[in-house]
Amino acid sequence: MILTLRSRLTAVCFINTKNSTRQIVPRSLRTISLLNFFKKEPLNQKPQPTLNQDNLFHPFSKSPFPAIIARGEAIKSLASCPVCASHHDHTHAHTKAQPRAIAFQCPDCGWPTHCTEEHWLADNDHAKYCSRLREVNEDEHDLRSGRRLREFELPGPQDTESAISFSNWDVFWYTRNYPSMDTERSRRHASKLLTYPITIGSVIHQYSPLTLGNQRLTPEGSRSLAALRSTLHGTTGTPETEEASIDKPQMRIFILGARAESSLPPHVWEQLTLLFPAALFHLYFIGPQVSLPKPPATPTSDPISGTATQSTSVSPSSQVEASESKSESPLSAKSEEEEPVYLPNVYEPPTPAPIARHKRTRSSIERYGVPSYTIPYTPQLTITGMRCNYHEVHAQFQDTFDPYTDLFFVFSPGFGFPSPTSISDVTGEPLLQIESSTEWGPVLPLLLATKCPVFVTGFSPTDVERDVTSLSIAPGVAGEFDWVITPGENAFGSEKWEVADFDPRVMVKANWGIWGIRGKRRDVREVWESNII
């Protein structure tokens, strides 16, 4: 089994060699620009200009939209010229100046890319990135163009007579009655919006594309999913209706290390629950960068904002720190116009801005002891967000975990990335995040002990390989798990390229790949053997 997995993974990684431009990729690149489209416009905001579909391309500095101009400025302050950098790499550091900052915008993609026109002309590599960068440029302008974004008009309940197919985005959209996605651009927008809920749905649904037949599901995984599906779908032959859910236990989905996904509007998460008409869901977003609701309109003491803890993320960029601290002080947040125009996505993506306060939002700090909220959004869906590290609240759930109702999802956790804070006593090198006490080190053994499945995504083949490889060195993880889903591509990843502000040559796609594990179930013989050793 292991051999098969390794070769699968190697094959996957081989494809990637073209795309991997450097090893230090941000832990996750999840820009939040798209999410901002669901915010209410501030009352005093000037009307946005409108753009025609044949007028979407604008160099960043000449964009009609302040957020895009601000992003160009952020890149200029964070990225360095790749041609200067390559000269720098080939000579002794003391004989050459540092790479110069970026000041020149490529006329073909509109992104700030090089220090000067000369270095842009001298760079034969830029052609590899230019067309993708142009595509992102046009997508960003299209989102703000003022056109009716039909791809964000989400369908209601599924017709009970017609089955949903999860083969790929196209058949999914078709069988779920989404508006037709006529252009690649619409597909990119819609897949980016829906990738989090539909990735979860496609894994746990009885019509999942991950099967024993295509070797993405293991026999152990098949047992785990059968247990979950008995709660999700009910016994075969019974109608999947709302009435059938009345005496069902709630499905609890714990989404750990949540960031952008915790700021998706509840109606987007509702799309997950509509795939399972006979099931009840409670989603828990837990992590130091979970987005919390804005404070209530009356500025009295609010338990959520009053005790907001600091984020444990450590960013090398003071700009990110500044923008994070800004978004973390909801007490002082008066209105949306105070938010920065653009939050750069450097190494650690910024904590998303506070989410809108739904009329049923209530604080849960007394229940969980950490800054938190709960929204009973529909009879089928409850959402709880907690801003803390998972191991701080695990004890509250520890005795209640049940493999028939509970599962974990971790989107692009960066298990295999070096910890920004923890150093090995032995080597003096940074520990990987999966073994570091300040990141995932204490968490994974707790999850494996529950025997509930843990599903993990990665933003590229290299990212998936790095995280999976790190499992073999982590104390309390190596040798302690069974595979549920073998590592490989996720049919419901985002199709939109996310570009790194610190180096626009680094591009990834959210939830490109997926895999899953769960704590090993030891049979009697194994336990007996371990006892006599």
Ligand SMILES: [Zn+2]
């Ligand atoms: Zn240069």
Ligand SMILES: [Zn+2]
């Ligand atoms: Zn270009």
